[in-house]
Amino acid sequence: MSKTILSVDDSASIRQMVKFTxxxxxxxxxxxxxxxxxxxxxxxxxxxxxxxxxxxPNMDGISLIKELRQKPEFRFVxxxxxxxxxxDSKKQEGKSAGATGWIVKPFKPEQLVSVAKKVLG
Amino acid sequence: xxLDSNQQVFINEATELLQELxxxxxxxxxxxxxxxxxxxxxxxxxxxxxxxxxxxxxxxxSLVHSIETAYDMVRNxxxxxxxxxxxxxxxxxxxxxxxxxxxxxxxxxPLAVEITDYFSRAANIQNQKLPDVQPERDSTxxxxxxxxxxxxxxxLNIFMNGTNPALLLxxxxxxGSATIITHxxxxxxxxxxxxxxxxxxxxxxxxxxxxxxDIRDVFIFVEDDAVIDIKxxxxxxxxxxxxxxxxxxxxxxxxxxxxxxxxxxxxxLGEIMVEKGLVSAEAVDTALMEQAHVKSVxxxxxxxSETASSIRxxxxxxxxxxxxxxxxVTVQARLSQIAAQRNDADMLKVAxxxxxxxxxxxxxxMSIRMLEIGSTFNRFKRLVRxxxxxxxxxxxxxxxxxxxxxDKTVIEKLGDPLVHLIRNSIDHGIEKPExxxxxxxxxxxxxxxxxxxxxxxxxxxxxxxxxxxxxxxxLEKAKSKGLVAENAELSDREIxxxxxxxxxxxxxxxxSVSGRGVGMDVVRRNIEALRGTIxxxxxxxxxxxxxxKLPLTLAIIDGLLVTIGGQFFIxxxxxxxxxxxxxxxxxxSGSGRKIIMVRNxxxxxxxxxxxxxxxxxxxxxxxxxxxxxxxxRVGFVVDSVVGDHQTVIKSLGKAFKDIxxxxxxxxxxxxxxxLIIDIMKIYNDIG
Numbered sequence: 001m002s003k004t005i006l007s008v009d010d011s012a013s014i015r016q017m018v019k020f021t022x023x024x025x026x027x028x029x030x031x032x033x034x035x036x037x038x039x040x041x042x043x044x045x046x047x048x049x050x051x052x053x054x055x056x057p058n059m060d061g062i063s064l065i066k067e068l069r070q071k072p073e074f075r076f077v078x079x080x081x082x083x084x085x086x087x088d089s090k091k092q093e094g095k096s097a098g099a100t101g102w103i104v105k106p107f108k109p110e111q112l113v114s115v116a117k118k119v120l121g
Numbered sequence: 122x123x124l125d126s127n128q129q130v131f132i133n134e135a136t137e138l139l140q141e142l143x144x145x146x147x148x149x150x151x152x153x154x155x156x157x158x159x160x161x162x163x164x165x166x167x168x169x170x171x172x173x174x175x176x177x178x179x180x181x182x183s184l185v186h187s188i189e190t191a192y193d194m195v196r197n198x199x200x201x202x203x204x205x206x207x208x209x210x211x212x213x214x215x216x217x218x219x220x221x222x223x224x225x226x227x228x229x230x231p232l233a234v235e236i237t238d239y240f241s242r243a244a245n246i247q248n249q250k251l252p253d254v255q256p257e258r259d260s261t262x263x264x265x266x267x268x269x270x271x272x273x274x275x276x277l278n279i280f281m282n283g284t285n286p287a288l289l290l291x292x293x294x295x296x297g298s299a300t301i302i303t304h305x306x307x308x309x310x311x312x313x314x315x316x317x318x319x320x321x322x323x324x325x326x327x328x329x330x331x332x333x334x335d336i337r338d339v340f341i342f343v344e345d346d347a348v349i350d351i352k353x354x355x356x357x358x359x360x361x362x363x364x365x366x367x368x369x370x371x372x373x374x375x376x377x378x379x380x381x382x383x384x385x386x387x388x389x390l391g392e393i394m395v396e397k398g399l400v401s402a403e404a405v406d407t408a409l410m411e412q413a414h415v416k417s418v419x420x421x422x423x424x425x426s427e428t429a430s431s432i433r434x435x436x437x438x439x440x441x442x443x444x445x446x447x448x449x450v451t452v453q454a455r456l457s458q459i460a461a462q463r464n465d466a467d468m469l470k471v472a473x474x475x476x477x478x479x480x481x482x483x484x485x486x487m488s489i490r491m492l493e494i495g496s497t498f499n500r501f502k503r504l505v506r507x508x509x510x511x512x513x514x515x516x517x518x519x520x521x522x523x524x525x526x527x528d529k530t531v532i533e534k535l536g537d538p539l540v541h542l543i544r545n546s547i548d549h550g551i552e553k554p555e556x557x558x559x560x561x562x563x564x565x566x567x568x569x570x571x572x573x574x575x576x577x578x579x580x581x582x583x584x585x586x587x588x589x590x591x592x593x594x595x596l597e598k599a600k601s602k603g604l605v606a607e608n609a610e611l612s613d614r615e616i617x618x619x620x621x622x623x624x625x626x627x628x629x630x631x632x633s634v635s636g637r638g639v640g641m642d643v644v645r646r647n648i649e650a651l652r653g654t655i656x657x658x659x660x661x662x663x664x665x666x667x668x669x670k671l672p673l674t675l676a677i678i679d680g681l682l683v684t685i686g687g688q689f690f691i692x693x694x695x696x697x698x699x700x701x702x703x704x705x706x707x708x709x710s711g712s713g714r715k716i717i718m719v720r721n722x723x724x725x726x727x728x729x730x731x732x733x734x735x736x737x738x739x740x741x742x743x744x745x746x747x748x749x750x751x752x753x754r755v756g757f758v759v760d761s762v763v764g765d766h767q768t769v770i771k772s773l774g775k776a777f778k779d780i781x782x783x784x785x786x787x788x789x790x791x792x793x794x795x796l797i798i799d800i801m802k803i804y805n806d807i808g
Contacts, residue, residue: 003377011171012129013172014171017176041202053171075281084171101284101342118288119283
């Protein structure tokens with residue numbers, strides 16, 4: 001069965017790029033435009049991986065990661081955050097919130113695929 | 122969808138964001154302290170920058186970068202919003218719009234520079250450059266094989282952020298040949314184990330063509346949550362494997378003086394070191410594993426550089442070995458049967474073990490007899506050369522699949538038929554150079570010999586690019602020889618069949634090479650004696666292809682054991698398609714035609730009971746074994762199907778050598794004899 005990836009980003013263009021890239025690799029992609037939306041969409045849906053932006057309205061990425069890690073079904077799900085530059089502080093903040101890894105923007109589609117393969121196996 | 126459509130989405134999105142940004146900026150002018158507005162401005166800038174860089178708008182990204190930094194500082198209360206700042210922000214919105222419409226506007230256009238300068242000064246930051254999309258890493262030492270020693274000790278809570286260490290190990294394993302040692306010494310007693318914690322750590326010895334950076338990349342997400350140590354262990358690697366002591370020394374588990382001290386004692390080095398409490402047993406095990414890994418890598422290297430060593434054995438010895446294995450298979454079948462009858466658990470266990478071993482022995486023995494067909498092919502190069510000179514033709518022999526393996530006996534018996542076929546191609550097939558040029562072909566003709574595996578058979582194709590078979594001439598000739606009736610209409614296939622009729626030759630004159638008409642019928646008989654088939658395909662003016670299909674081995678086959686009137690028979694399993702039930706009363710066809718309907722397909726069948734004239738009453742429910750040859754399906758009616766059987770083929774002896782339709786016999790587990798039915802023969806006879 002194809003794996004489901006939740007893509008959370010307030011930028012429609014990034015979401016489209018993420019979806020296009022991952023669907024081509026055979027993944028199932030669920031989109032959400034911010035943390036709140038993501039939490040609403042994950043209720044009762046099994047996700048194998050989450051890719052989330054950090055800066056978003058309503059609920060930012062860090063809070064989303066913390067919220068997700070509270071849910072039993074998301075305790076061990078890989079969560080990848082999208083960060084700009086290599087802000088170490090953000091990375092650390094994300095990691096301590098429970099993120100598995102990160103992708104630095106701007107990134108190429110191949111990088112996205114290789115990270116997905118890395119954490120999903 | 123292309124990147125262009127992605128870009129279009131970005132342009133639309135950015136235009137919207139700019140609109141929103143402008144509104145926010147104007148509002149911000151009135152309420153400069155609104156943290157909500159500041160956050161909104163920052164986010165809009167952030168998104169424009171991030172997405173811009175991803176979809177090729179680097180100019181926008183670098184422009185927005187400095188602005189974003191300034192607003193980040195405002196957001197964090199390091200700086201206040203000022204009037205000029207808002208002015209420049211609005212100007213930035215304008216120029217970004219222009220950039221979206223015309224990507225050629227550079228980030229160093231005067232206005233853009235002015236804006237960037239202002240924000241840089243405001244935020245008191247250096248004009249930072251955006252990082253490149255993917256900085257090229259140092260690629261030294263990639264491509265060659267290196268061995269690394271990797272220590273990976275994840276933190277207890279590694280699972281809590283969604284990392285699966287097994288995937289990281291898998292990634293390493295995919296990079297080359299890896300020996301992975303798992304350390305379990307930190308695992309607490311079962312009562313204290315928390316299942317969500319990771320108590321394990323690993324040592325990986327990896328031989329790969331990747332470099333250290335590539336290995337580090339595997340661990341990139343866990344760098345901070347794990348102890349990772351990567352070290353190349355290549356030095357002095359080419360000459361010899363390292364001694365245990367050296368490895369421990371290198372790893373810093375042991376000092377030189379400690380080592381020399383223990384070396385003076387005569388016990389096993391590892392044991393002594395553990396006894397003395399110098400290193401843990403685990404450390405010794407790890408080092409020993411590394412030694413073994415390095416050794417195996419070197420052996421592989423040595424193996425590749427050296428030609429495969431072999432010994433010569435007289436073929437009779439091999440033959441007798443195969444005979445013995447054949448006997449053993451028969452005895453084993455008997456053992457299994459007796460064990461099954463007695464229903465004795467102990468005996469069944471032994472019987473099963475013997476069965477497994479015998480099968481392995483059989484496969485091994487058979488593989489010893491396998492020879493590459495290349496040596497046989499090479500023999501023909503000389504033949505082609507000599508014959509083509511004699512006949513004044515230019516011919517090149519090309520061979521493919523030289524490494525295809527086939528049973529020695531098959532190869533030996535294949536030589537003569539192949540010589541015949543190649544001679545035919547040279548003599549009848551390939552034209553003289555002048556004829557070829559006239560026909561618009563290159564002067565030099567080609568004969569291709571190709572061998573390949575197909576299931577449990579080997580296909581050998583002999584292809585020439587000569588004139589092909591003149592079907593009309595063949596038919597004329599056959600009529601003049603009285604082989605077919607004067608008014609016969611034959612299909613191409615049937616015409617090619619005529620070539621195999623004895624006493625048939627189309628060559629107008631008898632040459633030293635061919636034309637005596639003893640060729641093709643002998644060829645076919647030889648191939649069929651090997652339980653093989655021969656098929657001709659030809660197209661006039663283009664060439665001819667002859668396909669030989671041969672079994673991989675002759676001595677033992679997988680057979681399907683069936684019974685007819687209490688007698689056992691064996692059908693070769695390789696061509697059996699399926700077995701279905703046959704209810705005679707239901708299938709009484711008024712016309713008496715022997716055809717049944719199988720899943721909407723008409724399949725002709727042969728009742729083997731009447732075919733072999735076996736007396737006795739037919740059971741009400743019989744079985745039809747359906748075989749498939751050349752894409753055609755034919756059924757054979759038997760009383761019952763017993764199951765598969767390792768069939769050791771025995772010849773029937775001289776007295777029975779003229780019996781048609783039975784190709785041999787096999788001894789069953791209970792000592793009774795099963796006859797092997799020559800399905801191909803029956804199939805051909807019924808046409």
